[in-house]
Amino acid sequence: MPTINLNKWILQDLTRLNEQELVDYLFRLKSEVSPVNQDEYSIEVNADRLDMLSLGGIVRALKGITGRELGEPKYTxxxxxxxxxxxxxxxxxxxxxxxxxxxxxxxxxxxxxxxxxxxxxxxxxxxxxxxxxxxxxxxxxxxxxxxxxxxxxxxxxxxxxxxxxxxxxxxxxxxxxxxxxxxxxxxxxxxxxxxxxxxxxxxxxxxxxxxxxxxxxxxxxxxxxxxxxxxxxxxxxxxxxxxxxxxxxxxxxxxxxxxxxxxxxPVLRHTLVPFSLEDVNRRLGINVSKDEAVTLIRRMRMEVETGDGLAVVVPPYRVDIMNYTDVAEDIAMAYGYDRFTLESRRGMVTGSLSEKSEIYRKLRTLLIGAGFQEIYTLVLTKSDYQRGEVVRIANPISVEYDSVRNSLLWNSLLFLSNNQHSRFPVKIFEIGEVVRRDENKDTNYANATRLAVAIMDSKVSYEMLQSPLHQVLLNLLGIAPSYRRVDNDILMKGRSAEIILRHERVGVIGEANPEILRSFNLLYPVLLAELDLDALRRVI
Structure with missing residues (x-):
């Protein structure tokens, strides 16, 4: 937070407050006072109160919070x-x-x-x-x-x-x-x-x-x-x-x-911010009347219109007041936090994992037990790696990270491409977020949680991945998945299938086609599977 230094004697003279009163009232205004020497204060001002970065602004705020002057000053x-x-x-x-x-x-x-x-x-x-x-x-x-x-x-x-x-x-x-x-x-x-x-x-x-x-x-x-x-x-x-x-x-x-x-x-701009006294009282847990609320707001050096409803007339120097929550905070400061009633509550709650975390932990345990190694990759990736509709970054810091991934498969293939020297077979999995178009909306996108599983070896067969993944899902859910033939641009025709659980499609599995392998400079065949964990949770 910004800090300013002010002469203590001038500040005390202009506000008619002693040192302890200055410390207390400035604390109510979200500012802290520290003595620098016998003649100077260091005042740490909250970042939103730009009006209090000057001697005049602090004097104005202190005159208000102490009740010496109310409302907006009438400057010549x-x-x-x-x-x-x-x-x-x-x-x-x-x-x-x-x-x-x-x-x-x-x-x-x-x-x-x-x-x-x-x-x-x-x-x-x-x-x-x-x-x-x-x-x-x-x-x-x-x-x-x-x-x-x-x-x-x-x-x-x-x-x-x-x-x-x-x-x-x-x-x-x-x-x-x-x-x-x-x-x-x-x-x-x-x-x-x-x-x-x-x-x-x-x-x-x-x-x-x-x-x-x-x-x-x-x-x-x-x-x-x-x-x-x-x-x-x-x-x-x-x-x-x-x-x-x-x-x-x-x-x-x-x-x-x-x-x-x-x-x-200067423009000396004024704005109106309407607010509901009922909402303010409920938010703060107090019960101030309309007249008292008006007085409290005027203590913060602002005026109030009381026509059909209540609205704060925001003066030119209060650039921090944007909506009714800011008004509620100012009422609380003028009211005095020391006047709020503290409620004593005692309770003991034992923490537990959410349903989502339990499923993901079980998945990790089962996949690691099946011989797979978990990897973590970045949400941002290069758009050239991806297929389908992609969310691009408007001003990317690097061309290597110019889009948000729409699938975990691209990062898995990139990881395998960088580890072709490793001992075979290379068996990996990742659980993470992707961004895809929300089917219920025309233009908006939504996060989705996916599981990607991959195997790279000198020779592969569909069963090398289907068998352990089948057993993992069986152990996790207690029901066996079924499979239905499917063709897509990523997997080889005749060597790919949809994964079905309780009549709902939850993922795909198969062998990556040669074109995909070439685009990632992969010299060895790869088996891929990607599951929609949000769909999996719905099935459960």
């Missing part, structure tokens, strides 16, 4: 005359920007915390800047009112952050630590994305900002840009940033956006 938002123009950028097509006025950036405290919040968002929702990247600039150093997001040639020059001389974008990507780490993410056809004002480059996302607009302790207004490969993630990241700063006194400046499917930024 004003329109500005700034415009963001977004051009076509194939590698990172989405961009938003906004202004935040009245920020506090004490160099040892708030500035450090802002940079920390930026990097935590890069690592979490930003997927190490591959999905989302953030640029933060001193607004007073930005030239003009029009901000452009467009691709620029790698030969374009600017002064990178903490550098003294101009460098080309190409040199920045090749020579700076940030360029070496992130430079290959967004370059497309010798062009790189760039945020620009009238004077030139402000940042090259997701790599580095310009030194010209570097923020300092004297900065009082910010220009924030967020770019990425996913529009929803860009919106959520921007909303998280500006609401965290607004909680500490910042004023949000909305700017016009051209070239995106929104007209202004």
């Amino acid at each position: 938002v004003r329109d500005t005359d700034y415009v963001l123009e977004v051009e076509r950028v194939p590698s990172r097509p989405y961009a938003l920007a906004c202004i935040v006025y009245n920020v506090k950036l004490n160099p040892d405290l708030y500035l450090k915390e802002l940079i920390q919040f930026q990097e935590k968002l890069h690592d979490t929702i930003g997927r190490r800047r591959k999905k989302v990247a953030i640029g933060i600039h001193d607004l007073q150093k930005v030239e003009g009112k029009v901000i452009r997001y467009a691709p620029v040639p790698l030969s374009t020059t600017f002064v990178p952050l903490y550098q003294e001389k101009e460098m080309s974008v190409k040199d920045v990507l090749q020579e700076t630590p940030q360029g070496k780490q992130y430079g290959n993410i967004s370059v497309w056809d010798n062009y790189s994305p760039a945020i620009m004002d009238e004077k030139g480059i402000l940042s090259v996302p997701p790599v580095i900002n310009s030194d010209r607009t570097r923020i300092t302790e004297n900065t009082r207004s910010l220009l924030i840009d967020v770019t990425g490969t996913n529009f929803d993630s860009v919106v959520e990241t921007m909303d998280l940033l500006v609401t965290g700063l607004a909680e500490l006194g910042g004023i949000i400046g909305r700017i016009k956006v051209k070239g995106m499917n929104v007209e202004t930024s």
